[in-house]
Amino acid sequence: MYSETVMDHFNNPRNQREIPDADGIGEVGNQKCGDIMRIFLKIHDNVIEDASFQTFGCGAAVASSSMATEMIKGKTLEEAWEISNKAVAEALEGLPPQKLHCSVLAEEAIHAAINNYLEKMGLEPWEEGEGSCAGCSGCGTD
Amino acid sequence: MYSETVMDHFNNPRNQREIPDADGIGEVGNQKCGDIMRIFLKIHDNVIEDASFQTFGCGAAVASSSMATEMIKGKTLEEAWEISNKAVAEALEGLPPQKLHCSVLAEEAIHAAINNYLEKMGLEPWEEGEGSCAGCSGCGTD
Amino acid sequence: MENKHEIYLDNAATTRTHPDVVSAMLPYFSLHFGNPSSLYSIARSSRTAIEEARRKVAAALGADEREIFFTSGGTESDNWAIRGIASAHGKKGRHIITTAIEHHAVLHTVEALEKEGFEITYLPVDEYGMVSPESVEEAIRPDTILISVMLANNEIGTIQPVQKIGEIARSHKIIFHSDAVQAIGQIPVDVRTMNVDLLSISAHKFGGPKGVGALFIRRGLRIDPLLYGGAQEQRRRAGTENVPGIVGLGAAIERAAAMMSEKAERMKKLRKRLIDGLLTIPKSRLNGHPTERLPNNVNIIFDYIEGESILLLLDANGIAASTGSACTSASLDPSHVLLACGLPHEQAHGSLRLTLGEETTEADIDYVLGVVPTVVQRLRDMSPLTPKELRTR
Amino acid sequence: MENKHEIYLDNAATTRTHPDVVSAMLPYFSLHFGNPSSLYSIARSSRTAIEEARRKVAAALGADEREIFFTSGGTESDNWAIRGIASAHGKKGRHIITTAIEHHAVLHTVEALEKEGFEITYLPVDEYGMVSPESVEEAIRPDTILISVMLANNEIGTIQPVQKIGEIARSHKIIFHSDAVQAIGQIPVDVRTMNVDLLSISAHKFGGPKGVGALFIRRGLRIDPLLYGGAQEQRRRAGTENVPGIVGLGAAIERAAAMMSEKAERMKKLRKRLIDGLLTIPKSRLNGHPTERLPNNVNIIFDYIEGESILLLLDANGIAASTGSACTSASLDPSHVLLACGLPHEQAHGSLRLTLGEETTEADIDYVLGVVPTVVQRLRDMSPLTPKELRTR
Ligand SMILES: Cc1ncc(COP(=O)(O)O)c(C=O)c1O
């Protein structure tokens, strides 16, 4: 069900670690949906020098976190903020429809981490888009 | 679904013909059920000297007619009257439940033929038992 | 019994599962046996096999793959179509239009709905078993929610003017279901030109296995499930998928579609030979429409004799046939289809249905034409209904 | 992926159709393919094959053959049992008792009935997933018409005190249904000692084919059909019989019953080895009952990690397993069974179900015991929920 890129990022996650002295930390997700994502940022001169993640969740959640951290490294905060869940999903060569919310989570986690940094710096947080756990849906059993 | 005896009487019906100068003729059955049975009797001195049938109907109806005519030949009218549908069905080594009404028809046809003879002779007809077409039932299709 | 011959002429009851179809199914029993809902790689083959079969069914029907839902057969498809629409749209209206000659899978389902307060109009047919589109239009009421008319009849083979009926349904915005169980592999079926919203098929009628079928459900149509449970089939039909059966359905419909036009031509020639030969028997008549009929269907009445007896004698001669329909042995009912065509009861008990298949040869037909007259004469001699001049004794 | 190993530990989702079962089925596709309802001799083999299978199923369940009705699987059996009773007895009462841990084939069916005005009591379970007979008795009302309690749970394997519940149902003259889909071939099933009126089974859970099952219906019980149409199955379940599937069901249940006690002993040993080994992983717990559980079921929670990730990594190591249930890939729901056992949401997302089968070996178990700890550690290192002391980095 997953693309090769998803499986690659799941099996060999990039940036999967804690950054102990992170400048911004964002945590999103909800245990009902079964996904929690935490993103750590190291920021210098408005540029993301390092990014990492910890994730409790399915394959798509892990891969989305991994891909998202890759995508924001070296970007300015503004550029990173603009990275959409679609961009993450596309970079992963697609996600199953019911897993698209994982890429949304990644976008939200980036936003949360950036805002956490801004708040620490005494700045106004930027305005958050719509988040959702809309992918949650029923289960077929054996 | 049919016993060997049924198939034998169906494939090689006994007494299947008209008796043109019959002393008694009995016809029973109903086209809704898809079975019509006519029995011819040749009677001499209260004894059935010859019996024959014509039948429109299924395998069980033909076999019941055939067996019934065999069973009554040489019998007195009283003995023939007492031959029950059960006896016919047993002589056939059983009928499927939904086909039992065919043996009932045979019993009724014998009764009708005897009474037809009695009436022709100016005698009281004997009292008929319960007849039925209760076997009629629905259809499964392909 | 002299079983030199074994001639199977009951292809409307069921067909031999084609050996190629069985071969296609085989790996999905013991090798690729994974539950298609499972995540791991060994279940991937089951999953892709199902989707491949779905594509084949969709292609054969001119549908989109997302409109094909697998079921356990034609009966489930019919039940689901009718009950699912009644349940989902019952608040809008409680009137359903169908015909007097539908298969029992339709008729007994609407009868059950009748007990639950639905009103059913059973459209009559003409002597050929044909429904008129005008009668459909006249029957429509403001509370009509469903029209169900079969594409081809299983007993007499009459092909209904389904396209016109579909146009009428569409113009009145009424949901239209058609039971196409007998039509697949015999005549072209295209859900778009037919204007149907729902269409039932059953694999074993065209060289596939028993116990699997499909329901076409037009994209966007609201319908309730018949079977509740797991999230299979887009959450519309629960139950672990019958993977080998579904693969067999796909293989069979692809095969049937590929050979259809050639086969139909051959069937029509054999059918003509058979009908012409049988109608030389006095007091015999063809049931169903002379031209608008399935290429493989022959249904003949021989006056004065009864169906089961004909079958038993044909069977003794190695010919497998049926009366009207493959009744259970429990059946003593006359054919509701023949009654609807206006035949009296004794004739509705007496028809002989011969349905040809891809294996049927000219030699088979000639053999049958040799046997049937003898059998008919023998039973006529036995019948109290036969007039003197038709008796040999 | 390093697929040196292929270890299938998801036998609760489905089993390999045993090659002997496939061999038994094969002649009924292309050779004895007649419609069992047909009269002629070539259909006789199909007819007798079905009756033979019915005898085998009846024998395995301690039932009379006339009480066995073939269906398209466990889902249809569950739907039929519940809807058929609701429809036939709905005038007497509209209250149904079931449990919070039933399969969705039961739960979603009663939910649909809820919308139609039935009232449903969902009995709770204890931390082991066990229903108490007392709670059943307390829930009974004058208008209760049906109690449905599964024999063994598909996720956690807990075996319910069905015999006692059956006694209670009988003493209150309430109809009792049990979903025994997971129990067949694992533990003894006898409809008389269980006091059940209806019992569902599904062939593919014990070495039979997918797409066929049966419903036991106690003699004399009034139930409406779910599928209307032809007169098959004593006029209670319409549709051309899935002859090969039914033959496969018969062959599989005979086989499963014959080897059951021996297999169960073996399974229990392997299960103990597996559970003991897995519970050496810190912060792991067994779900379900420690002793009253299916011999082949292992269900473990590893704190801080999520189910799908475990499965993907196990799959990469050649191990086929599942979380709680074989969800469709669409599923993001936590297990309703684990929630009912009192687990918090994140744990209800994180269980690993390993269900052994007749092919499972000790070497398989040892291999699994080598792989799982690594997988768990890797995911714990990744998880934001894992406490410091359990991290390796
Ligand atoms: C307990 C239980 N009931 C019912 C079912 C449904 O059976 P099927 O999928 O064969 O329809 C299953 C498995 O899927 C099950 O485990």
Ligand SMILES: Cc1ncc(COP(=O)(O)O)c(C=O)c1O
């Ligand atoms: C026209 C028609 N509809 C429905 C069915 C039911 O199909 P199945 O028996 O495969 O359930 C049949 C044949 O049995 C049929 O001929």
